[in-house]
Amino acid sequence: MSFQKLDDLNRRLEAFSHALSILGVDEAVSMATGGGEARAESMSALAGMQHRQASAPEIAEWIDAAEREDLDDEQKAAVREFKRQYVNLTCLPAEFVEKQMRTRLRSEQLWRDLRAKNDWASFEPALDGVIQMVREEAAMRADVLKLDPYDALLEQYDPGTRAATIAPVFDDLKTFLVDFVPRALAVQEEKRAKRPLKALSGSYPIERQRELGLTLMQAVGFDLTHGSLAVSHHPFCGGVPTDVRITTRYKTTEFLSSLMGVLHETGHALYEQNLPKQWAHWPLGKARGMAVHESQSLFVEKQLGCNPAFWTWALPIVEQHLGEDWAIDDILPHVHHVERGLIRVDADEVTYPLHIILRFEMEQELVAGRLQTRDIPQAWDARMKDTLGLSTIDSPGDGPMQDVHWPAGLFGYFPSYSLGAMMAAQQWATIAETMPDIDADLAEGRFERVNDWRRDNIWSQGSRWSTPELMQRATGSPLDATHFKRHLEARYG
Amino acid sequence: MSFQKLDDLNRRLEAFSHALSILGVDEAVSMATGGGEARAESMSALAGMQHRQASAPEIAEWIDAAEREDLDDEQKAAVREFKRQYVNLTCLPAEFVEKQMRTRLRSEQLWRDLRAKNDWASFEPALDGVIQMVREEAAMRADVLKLDPYDALLEQYDPGTRAATIAPVFDDLKTFLVDFVPRALAVQEEKRAKRPLKALSGSYPIERQRELGLTLMQAVGFDLTHGSLAVSHHPFCGGVPTDVRITTRYKTTEFLSSLMGVLHETGHALYEQNLPKQWAHWPLGKARGMAVHESQSLFVEKQLGCNPAFWTWALPIVEQHLGEDWAIDDILPHVHHVERGLIRVDADEVTYPLHIILRFEMEQELVAGRLQTRDIPQAWDARMKDTLGLSTIDSPGDGPMQDVHWPAGLFGYFPSYSLGAMMAAQQWATIAETMPDIDADLAEGRFERVNDWRRDNIWSQGSRWSTPELMQRATGSPLDATHFKRHLEARYG
Numbered sequence: 001m002s003f004q005k006l007d008d009l010n011r012r013l014e015a016f017s018h019a020l021s022i023l024g025v026d027e028a029v030s031m032a033t034g035g036g037e038a039r040a041e042s043m044s045a046l047a048g049m050q051h052r053q054a055s056a057p058e059i060a061e062w063i064d065a066a067e068r069e070d071l072d073d074e075q076k077a078a079v080r081e082f083k084r085q086y087v088n089l090t091c092l093p094a095e096f097v098e099k100q101m102r103t104r105l106r107s108e109q110l111w112r113d114l115r116a117k118n119d120w121a122s123f124e125p126a127l128d129g130v131i132q133m134v135r136e137e138a139a140m141r142a143d144v145l146k147l148d149p150y151d152a153l154l155e156q157y158d159p160g161t162r163a164a165t166i167a168p169v170f171d172d173l174k175t176f177l178v179d180f181v182p183r184a185l186a187v188q189e190e191k192r193a194k195r196p197l198k199a200l201s202g203s204y205p206i207e208r209q210r211e212l213g214l215t216l217m218q219a220v221g222f223d224l225t226h227g228s229l230a231v232s233h234h235p236f237c238g239g240v241p242t243d244v245r246i247t248t249r250y251k252t253t254e255f256l257s258s259l260m261g262v263l264h265e266t267g268h269a270l271y272e273q274n275l276p277k278q279w280a281h282w283p284l285g286k287a288r289g290m291a292v293h294e295s296q297s298l299f300v301e302k303q304l305g306c307n308p309a310f311w312t313w314a315l316p317i318v319e320q321h322l323g324e325d326w327a328i329d330d331i332l333p334h335v336h337h338v339e340r341g342l343i344r345v346d347a348d349e350v351t352y353p354l355h356i357i358l359r360f361e362m363e364q365e366l367v368a369g370r371l372q373t374r375d376i377p378q379a380w381d382a383r384m385k386d387t388l389g390l391s392t393i394d395s396p397g398d399g400p401m402q403d404v405h406w407p408a409g410l411f412g413y414f415p416s417y418s419l420g421a422m423m424a425a426q427q428w429a430t431i432a433e434t435m436p437d438i439d440a441d442l443a444e445g446r447f448e449r450v451n452d453w454r455r456d457n458i459w460s461q462g463s464r465w466s467t468p469e470l471m472q473r474a475t476g477s478p479l480d481a482t483h484f485k486r487h488l489e490a491r492y493g
Numbered sequence: 494m495s496f497q498k499l500d501d502l503n504r505r506l507e508a509f510s511h512a513l514s515i516l517g518v519d520e521a522v523s524m525a526t527g528g529g530e531a532r533a534e535s536m537s538a539l540a541g542m543q544h545r546q547a548s549a550p551e552i553a554e555w556i557d558a559a560e561r562e563d564l565d566d567e568q569k570a571a572v573r574e575f576k577r578q579y580v581n582l583t584c585l586p587a588e589f590v591e592k593q594m595r596t597r598l599r600s601e602q603l604w605r606d607l608r609a610k611n612d613w614a615s616f617e618p619a620l621d622g623v624i625q626m627v628r629e630e631a632a633m634r635a636d637v638l639k640l641d642p643y644d645a646l647l648e649q650y651d652p653g654t655r656a657a658t659i660a661p662v663f664d665d666l667k668t669f670l671v672d673f674v675p676r677a678l679a680v681q682e683e684k685r686a687k688r689p690l691k692a693l694s695g696s697y698p699i700e701r702q703r704e705l706g707l708t709l710m711q712a713v714g715f716d717l718t719h720g721s722l723a724v725s726h727h728p729f730c731g732g733v734p735t736d737v738r739i740t741t742r743y744k745t746t747e748f749l750s751s752l753m754g755v756l757h758e759t760g761h762a763l764y765e766q767n768l769p770k771q772w773a774h775w776p777l778g779k780a781r782g783m784a785v786h787e788s789q790s791l792f793v794e795k796q797l798g799c800n801p802a803f804w805t806w807a808l809p810i811v812e813q814h815l816g817e818d819w820a821i822d823d824i825l826p827h828v829h830h831v832e833r834g835l836i837r838v839d840a841d842e843v844t845y846p847l848h849i850i851l852r853f854e855m856e857q858e859l860v861a862g863r864l865q866t867r868d869i870p871q872a873w874d875a876r877m878k879d880t881l882g883l884s885t886i887d888s889p890g891d892g893p894m895q896d897v898h899w900p901a902g903l904f905g906y907f908p909s910y911s912l913g914a915m916m917a918a919q920q921w922a923t924i925a926e927t928m929p930d931i932d933a934d935l936a937e938g939r940f941e942r943v944n945d946w947r948r949d950n951i952w953s954q955g956s957r958w959s960t961p962e963l964m965q966r967a968t969g970s971p972l973d974a975t976h977f978k979r980h981l982e983a984r985y986g
Contacts, residue, residue, distance in 0.1 A: 015538030018531060019512045022519055030523070034718040035736030038511060038773070045508030049542075226527040243528025280531075 002065035003075055006082050007282075009059065014281040016050035018240050025245045028232040055090045074279070081283035081463050088156060091144035092137060100137065103129045104409040111407035120377055120396040123407075128373035130409045131366055138367050138411075150367045153412030158289040158419070160466025163364060166415060166479075169422065173481040174357045177350070178387055180485075184338050184350050184492040191333065198330040204255045204322050212255070212321035213248065213262040216314065220300060221451050222246075222266050223273050235261045237268035237297070241280060244269040255322060256334055260301055267300030268293060270451070274459035285462045288470055290413060294420025295427065296458065302349050302421070303428040304450070306335050306491070309442040338492060340388050342398040349421060350492055354387040356418040359403075363411050376400045423471060425484035427454070430475040495558035496568055499575050500775075502552065507774040509543035511733050518738045521725040548583045567772070574776035574956050581649060584637035585630060593626045597902040604900035613870055613889040616900075621866035623902045624859055631860050631904075643860045646905030651782040651912070653959025656857060659908060659972070662915065666974040667850045670843070671880055673978075677831050677843050677985040684826065691823040697748045697815055705748070705814035706741065706755040709807065713793060714944045715739075715759050716766050728754045730761035730790070734773060737762040748815060749827055753794055760793030761786060763944070767952035778955045781963055783906060787913025788920065789951065795842050795914070796921040797943070799828050799984070802935040831985060833881050835891040842914060843985055847880045849911040852896075856904050869893045916964060918977035920947070923968040 023043055031039060063086060066079045092100075107126040114123045138149035145152050151162050214229055227244035239245035246265035248258045271287055279285025287293050304310050311328055319325055338348050344355040362379060365371035371379055380400045381393040392399030400406070405413055431453050432438055441449055457474035464470075471479050516536055524532060556579060559572045585593075600619040607616040627646070634645035644655050707722055720737035732738035739758035741751045764780055772778025780786050797803050804821055812818055831841050837848040855872060858864035864872055873893045874886040885892030893899070898906055924946050925931055934942055950967035957963075964972050 011534075012538060012542070015535040015542075018535035019516060019539060022532075023512060023515055026515055026519055026523075030519075030721065030723070030738075032717065032719050032721050032736045034716070035733070038733055038735040039515075041504075042508040042511035045505060046512060049505070049508075223527070224525065226525050228523065228525050230523070240528070240531055242531040243525045245523075 001069060002062040003069055003071060003079065005062045006059070006066055006079070009053065009062075010082070010281050010283070013050055013054050016046055016053075020046060020050070021238055021240050022243075025230075025238040028234070028236065028238070029230045029245070029247060051089070055086070059086055060090075074284075077464050078279065078282045078284040084159065085283045087144060088141075091141055093140075096133075096136070096140070100133050100409065103133055104407075107407045107409075108404065111401065111404065115397045115401045118395055118397040118401075120401060123401060124373055127376075127407060130407065131373050134409055134411050135367060135369060137409075150364050150412065153367065154415065155412075157413050157416055158291045158467045159463070160468045161289075161291065161415070161419070165468065166360075166419065169479060169481050170353075170357050170360060170415075170418070173353055173418070173422070173484065174387065176481065176485050177354055180488060180493070181338075181340065181351055181354070181388070184488070185340070187492060188333075188336075188338055195329060195333075197333050198326070200256065200324075200326070200331070200334055201253055202322070202324065204250075204252055206250045206252060208321050208323075209250050209255050209258055212318060213259060215317060215321065216259070217246075217262060217266045217269075219445050220263070220266055220304065220447050221270050226273050227269055229262065235265060237265040237272070239272075241272045241275050241277075244272045255318075259318075260305060260335070263305040264297045264301040267297035270300065270454070271296040271459055274455050276460055276462045279462055283463060288461070288463050288465070289467050290416035291419035291423060291467055292458065292470060294416050295423035296420075296454070298349075298421050299424040299427060299454070303424050303487075304442060304447070306349070307439070307442055308332060309439040311335070312443040313445040336491060340390060342384070342390055342392055342395070343402055350488055351388060353418040353421065356414050358383045358387065359405075359414040363414065367411060419467075419479065422479060422481055422484040425487040426471065426475050426477075426479060427458070428487070429483040494562060495555040496562055496564060496572065498555045499552070499559055499572070502546065502555075503575070503774050503776070506543055506547050509539055509546075513539060513543070514731055514733050515736075518723075518731040521727070521729065521731070522723045522738070522740060544582070548579070552579055553583075567777075570957050571772065571775045571777040577652065578776045580637060581634075584634055586633075589626075589629070589633070593630065593902065596622045596626055597900075600900045600902075601897065604894065604897065608890045608894045611888055611890040611894075613894065616894060617866055620869075620900060623900065624866050627902055627904045628860060628862060630902075643857050643905065646860065647908065648905075650906050650909055651784045651960045652956075653961045654782075654784065654908070654912070658961065659853075659912065662972060662974050663846075663850045663853060663908075663911070666846055666911070666915070666977065667880065669974065669978050670847055673981060673986070674831075674833065674844055674847070674881070677981070678833070680985060681826075681829075681831055688822060688826075690826050691819070693749065693817075693819070693824070693827055694746055695815070695817065697743075697745055699743045699745060701814050701816075702743050702748050702751055705811060706752060708810060708814065709752070710739075710755060710759045710762075712938050713756070713759055713797065713940050714763050719766050720762055722755065728758060730758040730765070732765075734765045734768050734770075737765045748811075752811075753798060753828070756798040757790045757794040760790035763793065763947070764789040764952055767948050769953055769955045772955055776956060781954070781956050781958070782960050783909035784912035784916060784960055785951065785963060787909050788916035789913075789947070791842075791914050792917040792920060792947070796917050796980075797935060797940070799842070800932070800935055801825060802932040804828070805936040806938040829984060833883060835877070835883055835885055835888070836895055843981055844881065846911040846914065849907050851876045851880065852898075852907040853911075856907065860904060912960075912972065915972060915974055915977040918980040919964065919968050919970075919972060920951070922976040922979070 020043060023039065027036070027039055063079065063083050066082070071079065107130045110123055110126045134153070135149070138153050141147070141152035141155070142149040145155060147155060148163065154161050154163065210229065214224070217229065218224060226242050227239065227246065230245060230247045231249060232247035233249060235246075235248045237244065237246045246262065246269050248262050248265070250258050271293060275287060276285050308328070311331060315326065315328055315331060318331075338350045340351055341347055344352065347355055358380070361383070362371060362376070366373075366376075377393060377396055377400055381391055384390050384392055384399070405411075431450060435449055438449065441447065458470070461470060465473060468478060513536060516532065520529070520532055556572065556576050559575070564572065600623045603616055603619045628642070631642035631646050634640070634648070635642040638645050638648060640648060641656065647654050647656065703722065707717070710722065711717060719735050720732065720739065723738060723740045724742060725740035726742060728739075728741045730737065730739045739755065739762050741755050741758070743751050764786060768780060769778050801821070804824060808819065808821055808824060811824075831843045833844060834840055837845065840848055851873070854876070855864060855869070859866070859869075870886060870889055870893060874884055877883050877885055877892070898904075924943060928942055931942065934940065951963070954963060958966060961971060
């Protein structure tokens with residue numbers, strides 16, 4: 001039976017994925033500095049073997065045959081995702097993939113060096129090489145997937161998401177934010193004139209911050225029998241659904257950035273820990289995509305973790321662990337701090353989407369060939385001035401060179417961040433509509449009802465639906481910016 | 494060229510070995526309790542793929558062809574080890590290996606449960622199944638390797654080691670120890686009558702013990718850019734030569750057991766870190782075997798770490814980290830404590846070999862069929878009474894059920910422990926002979942000359958020589974018990 005062959009194949013592929021995930025976590029958390037070369041060799045050899053097994057020509061026949069077999073609904077959905085994975089994996093020729101890998105690696109290495117030097121001129125040719133290949137890649141994927149080129153890239157990260165659908169949503173949000181950011185800043189200034197910002201600086205031993213993080217993680221639903229918290233230079237959520245590894249980094253003079261980071265990664269982890277176990281080794285059993293994943297992390301970090309009701313419950317716990325004594329009006333202004341800045345990863349939830357929309361718009365032009373690599377700095381600067389009123393023309397390292405995504409050839413990825421933020425707001429709005437007293441749950445540290453809703457509507461669904469279908473089914477309507485705008489109005493307006 | 498095919502194959506196999514090593518370390522150190530099932534599936538799938546690739550029939554042809562190619566000496570040595578690995582891997586039929594795996598797993602699981610219950614009767618049939626299969630395995634290996642059956646088992650752990658060669662060495666040592674143990678105990682009693690044993694109990698925070706361990710590890714030669722120290726329930730040395738992971742466990746009331754354990758694992762680690770890098774992905778570049786590996790760990794733990802000169806240097810460092818103030822005559826009686834006991838892993842270096850010789854003698858009889866499984870408790874008890882004057886007839890959990898080796902089917906492994914102890918003494922004697930002032934190095938924390946000798950004679954040799962050849966080349970004579978006996982006489986006599 002061909003379905004059985006696909007099932008067996010995916011068990012073998014899962015063994016590689018498991019190993020690669022854990023090796024990746026180990027590299028970031030535990031590996032000695034001198035261990036990198038041998039680790040890279042092992043991982044690339046394993047990834048190569050996995051890729052060869054996953055893209056073997058006979059799999060096409062197994063999928064064809066399985067589609068004609070008498071399967072139940074779950075198995076049919078599984079075959080659909082087997083096929084999606086196989087088609088996306090095999091639509092580029094092997095020589096192209098290898099050349100692209102080399103081009104990307106060289107560009108990434110250059111970027112690491114040149115970003116700090118603000119040296120756009122030396123970096124431009126390498127990035128141009130990457131962009132040329134992204135255009136080729138998009139064209140080839142578009143041809144196989146019968147999609148527009150940029151959509152064929154988006155499809156890698158968010159199955160079913162189309163530029164034509166999300167562009168109006170982003171336009172709507174952009175128009176709103178260009179007006180709202182100055183308004184939010186004015187409101188913030190007014191508040192601080194009345195009650196000056198209280199510094200939260202102090203001495204916060206790492207072990208106490210760690211205990212605090214573990215306490216809140218568990219309260220929010222993280223299962224410590226299937227995951228753990230460690231330290232790494234760049235925080236992430238990795239590992240496997242049965243053993244989800246989240247990381248943070250600590251400063252002893254400040255606790256809030258680590259704590260909010262832990263909540264963010266806990267959001268990712270809850271999705272992974274609650275994926276459908278019976279499909280664990282199938283593509284069908286994986287998380288749906290980057291945007292939905294980001295909606296889960298931002299749900300915990302922003303919808304829950306920045307909610308004043310949440311802090312009613314959390315503040316005494318924080319104080320108990322850190323030995324401090326604050327009023328809620330001391331802490332919330334820090335949690336809700338808004339500031340215009342050049343750097344995406346440092347941005348708050350109000351200004352963040354403007355960073356993303358800029359990249360989304362420019363990516364589409366770059367892939368379509370309407371914008372050339374050499375014109376990126378000017379185009380970036382113009383958009384930054386238009387939306388946030390900031391210039392980066394003299395500091396490309398804080399402008400188009402700030403992120404690894406483009407140097408690494410990841411085009412179509414950026415939208416996920418703000419799609420996730422909007423989805424999280426829309427999910428919260430749906431919950432709040434059906435459970436009008438839900439804030440009282442947060443104020444008492446009860447997350448069962450919120451998590452039950454998310455388990456039923458998001459987590460347990462795996463990759464059963466496309467991203468837009470999943471949102472439609474969960475919230476009753478397609479993604480739009482309304483809920484996110486209302487959320488910002490309520491919190492910052 | 495066939496040599497190149499073997500080289501390529503071993504690069505692929507190395508990728509699996511690397512992954513399996515790190516996954517093993519991660520499981521012991523970092524894995525969440527609920528992650529075990531998926532980890533076991535991934536590791537057994539990877540091990541299965543590795544085994545299939547390593548035992549493919551065409552490899553026999555590559556080896557044959559490579560033996561006729563024009564190769565340099567290193568390559569010839571590499572082919573010899575490729576062949577040794579291949580032959581040892583393929584001399585058992587796949588069905589036998591699978592049946593044996595199931596038999597061993599069932600016996601191990603039963604053992605875990607029944608050991609604590611002292612229930613030999615329920616365990617005996619499972620162990621008997623394992624022993625029956627060990628006899629079959631030994632016969633099949635013997636047939637292919639043209640060795641005696643028990644030697645064919647020894648060959649897995651110590652290439653070149655033969656029962657006929659080591660039996661007289663063990664006999665010599667046993668005769669000595671039966672007389673020496675009571676003498677050493679009497680000497681210890683006399684000393685304590687003059688100077689009562691000072692308790693070292695106190696409060697030793699884990700972080701301080703860890704810093705102390707790291708300090709001594711590095712001083713002895715451990716390279717922290719290619720390895721690290723972590724915590725696990727059972728201390729071990731794992732990982733890969735470019736990233737050696739050693740572990741320990743801490744008690745806050747006692748520091749010496751952890752510290753000596755760290756020195757022991759550091760000995761293993763130095764061997765791994767200093768293996769020949771140019772052969773890293775070949776069997777030729779691996780450590781020679783279990784006995785030589787144990788000689789390296791015991792060299793650091795016993796020859797260096799229990800040497801009074803070592804403590805002249807180490808004691809101030811220990812005191813500085815732990816905030817204590819001891820005389821060297823307070824600490825040495827703890828380091829050199831001798832005690833008759835039932836449990837091998839708790840034994841000191843004087844009594845330990847008697848535990849091993851008992852197992853070595855019984856193993857040979859069991860494999861040859863001269864001893865039956867049902868008679869093990871009586872045979873064990875008789876030997877324990879003869880050598881250590883202790884009885885285990887009423888406590889099989891502290892007798893023949895105390896170790897995992899036999900339940901897991903590992904016959905031929907035990908001798909390595911005491912072969913290693915004797916080798917370490919013989920290596921130290923060779924060093925002391927050519928560098929008569931070497932104690933002065935230890936007293937000043939200088940390990941360069943000792944490590945240079947070990948690098949030249951042991952570490953850099955990888956698997957170039959059989960175990961007996963390696964010892965002969967390094968020390969100028971075959972292994973004998975003289976040096977170890979002299980060492981015990983000098984330290985405990």
